[in-house]
Amino acid sequence: MYDLALEGEKLIEDDIAFMFSPSHIRHCVDLLRHSLMCQPDLTVEVKDLEKGGVNGFGTEHQCINWEQIMGWVSKWETYGQHKGKGGHTNEGHTHKG
Numbered sequence: 001m002y003d004l005a006l007e008g009e010k011l012i013e014d015d016i017a018f019m020f021s022p023s024h025i026r027h028c029v030d031l032l033r034h035s036l037m038c039q040p041d042l043t044v045e046v047k048d049l050e051k052g053g054v055n056g057f058g059t060e061h062q063c064i065n066w067e068q069i070m071g072w073v074s075k076w077e078t079y080g081q082h083k084g085k086g087g088h089t090n091e092g093h094t095h096k097g
Contacts, residue, residue: 004011013021043061045054 013023018024041061043059045056045059047053048055
């Protein structure tokens with residue numbers, strides 16, 4: 001794809017793997033936009049009076065607890081989905097039968 005672009009060839013979206021397609025790239029950029037707008041880091045950085053502003057270093061930021069999030073996802077990722085081998089998942093509980 002890179003070579004075609006350098007050669008000035010027109011790229012046809014149907015000939016491009018989905019992960020490189022314009023619609024997928026738009027989707028990824030939109031996810032980044034949502035992250036920046038909806039879950040920004042609201043840490044206030046202290047102004048460095050000597051520099052006349054913040055320098056972006058030395059301030060402790062509150063990060064997301066990814067273990068807690070992944071635990072929640074693991075618990076609920078099969079909610080309402082059927083499960084093979086004689087059991088099924090219903091409302092977060094597995095029932096054999």
